[in-house]
Amino acid sequence: MRLDVITIFPDYLAPLRLSLIGRAVQDGLVDLRVHDLRMWTTDRHRTVDDTPYGGGPGMLMRPEPWGAAFDDVLGPGDAGTADPPARVVVPTPGGRPFTQAMAAELATEPWLVFACARYEGLDQRVLDEAAGRASLDEVSLGDYVVNGGEVAVLVIVEAVARLFPGVIGNAGSLVEESHADGLLEGPGWTKPSMWRGHAVPDVLLSGDHARIARWRRDQALRRTAARRPDLVARLEPDRLDRQDRSLLAELGWVVDPGGTLSRLADAPPPVAD
Ligand code: 6GU
Secondary structure, eight states, X not given: OEEEEEESOGGGGGXXXXXXXXXXXXXXXXXXXXXXXXXXXXXXXXXXXXXOTTOOSSOEEOHHHHHHHHHHHHOOOSTTSOOOOOEEEEEEEEEEEOOHHHHHHHTTOSEXXXXXXXXXXXXXXXXXXXXXXXXEEEEEOSSSOOSOSHHHHHHHHHHHHTTSTTTSSOTHHHHHSTTTTSSOOOOOOOSOSEETTEEOOGGGGSOOHHHHHHHHHHHHHHHHHHHOHHHHHXXXXXXXXXXXXXXXXXXXXXXXXXXXXXEOTTSOOOOOO
């Protein structure tokens, strides 16, 4: 998988050369190329921003350096080149929310190009130009504002690259983790079995694998109901077993006539978890 990042702060992406992703880069599984947008400026001050037409606070990124960057990074992008089609990702608080499903989809792509905006964002024509020569996704981390796209690229690349075959040693951990099946993962314990008066739940020491699996699923359901009722409402009832349904019913969730889970108005208040 090839990853290009265009930014005015290339040093910000240094963490991608550490840990698991760093190993994948070292091993050649991920071809990471970080570019300084100012390479494509032509004026003495290497200007990348300017005031918005129509007035208003802050600065926007001028289109010319981005156009030159796309020309060099994306290339002509026609059938005459051997390159696979690139997908351009622009992190922005105005984008579609980034999810595990989006991470899984991006992990199937051979080539992602990230364009990091700073200031109040990009001139709209940069986005129009990108959309005209590649498929474009504007992606948001969530409902809050950070100062630039770089931190979002760190998040997105961490989420995407770890799904890439060979990046994570233990593929089983991908199946059981939070969000893999629409539920939050429950709590976990390791040794020692007693620590400062806190015991590990007996069931986990029982050696009864079926009972442990059931208990863990109950924990995941309880936690998801307490912390993320929006996720419970999106579960597909057909994929729930009898015990799932009975536990959810205890927590006030029933399958309504429309076939979706909803919480009874008179259900007891969710318990903190
Ligand atoms: Cl992707 N960028 C910025 N600047 N702020 C954000 C964001 C992205 N996602 C949430 N807030």
